[in-house]
Amino acid sequence: MQPEKDFRLTRQRQIILEEMRRMRPHPNACELYDAVKSRLPHISLATVYRNLEILSEKGFVRKIITSGRQKRFDINAGAHYHAHCILCGTIVDIPVATEVMRVLPEKPDGLENFRVMETRVEFFGHCGACRSIGTTAEDEDSRRGPVRCSPAE
C-alpha cells in the first residue's frame, strides 16, 4: 500500500457526498455527475470517477457489486444487503436481520486463512412492481437499465 496521501475536503467532494445523500440510492457515476453538475456546472466526469474511487477507499461510500457494465455506488449507511430486481434493475436496501448476522461464518468453511472484512448478501428476483405489471412493465420511474450521462449542451 501507498504511503497514504492526505485527504482534502474540496468543494467537489462535499457536494458529491451531499448529493449522494439527497438523491435516490445507488446512483451510477453518470447519474451522480448529472446531479452534481446542477450545482457545479464545470465539474468533470473524471473528477466524479476519481472521487468515487477515493471516497470508497476512505470508507465514505462503497461500490455495489453487480453483474452489469456500470458501477453503482452507495453512501455508507451501516450494514445492509441488497435486493436486485432482475427485470427492471432496481436495487433496494434490506436491513440486516440479526439472526442472519449471527449465523454467517466469520471464517468461511474450508478457508481457514481467509480474513473476512466484509460479508454481503444479495437477493435476486422479481420486485413487486414487475410482478404486478407482468413482464412488459413500463413504470418508468421505478426501473432502471443502463443510464447515460445527459449530453453536453
Next chain:
Amino acid sequence: MQPEKDFRLTRQRQIILEEMRRMRPHPNACELYDAVKSRLPHISLATVYRNLEILSEKGFVRKIITSGRQKRFDINAGAHYHAHCILCGTIVDIPVATEVMRVLPEKPDGLENFRVMETRVEFFGHCGACRSIGTTAEDEDSRRGPVRCSPAE
C-alpha cells in the same frame, strides 16, 4: 420476454462448456476465449461473449457479480458462495453452510412483494496467500487482476 428461439448445440457451445468445466473456476471472457481457441482456432471473441450471455439465460452458466470492470462466469455446479480476495482478485468457492441456508429469509424483511429467485453470499477480505506474503505479494499463479486476451499472432 421474447418468443424464445430454439437453442442449437453448436460445436462452439459444446467446447465452451467443456472448457469451463476443465479450466480453473470463474474465468472471464478472455481467459475462456484463449482456452477455447486452442481447440477452435478460428472462434471469435464475439462468439464467446454471445454464447456466455445465452448460456447464462439458459442456466448453464452464471455471471458472477463483481465490483470490477470485467465480467466473470461460473459453470453452474450447485449452490455455493464466493470469497473474493481484495488484494489479489482471486475468487474461491465456498460450500453453502446449511445453517446459513436455513436462516436466510425467503422474503427479505420489508419487501413483501419481492420474489426471491436466488440468494448470494459474498465474502470479501484477504486470502491466505496475501496474508502470508504481505501486501507486495507476487505469487503469480494464484492472483489475478484484470486479464487481457492474448494478442493475435
Next chain:
DNA sequence: TTTCCTGCAAAAGGTTTGCATGAGC
C-alpha cells in the same frame, strides 16, 4: 509554498452489434 486536486481531452479496454456467410435440425 508544497502538495493534492481539478478540468479537459484523449486513450484504454471490455463488451456489443451489423452484416454476410455457414452450420444445425
Next chain:
DNA sequence: GCTCATGCAAACCTTTTGCAGGAAA
C-alpha cells in the same frame, strides 16, 4: 430450407490517465 449461429470488423460506452493550471492547508 428455414432459422439460428458464427466470424470479422467496427462501434459503443464506461472508466482511466496525462498534463497543465488551480485550490487546500
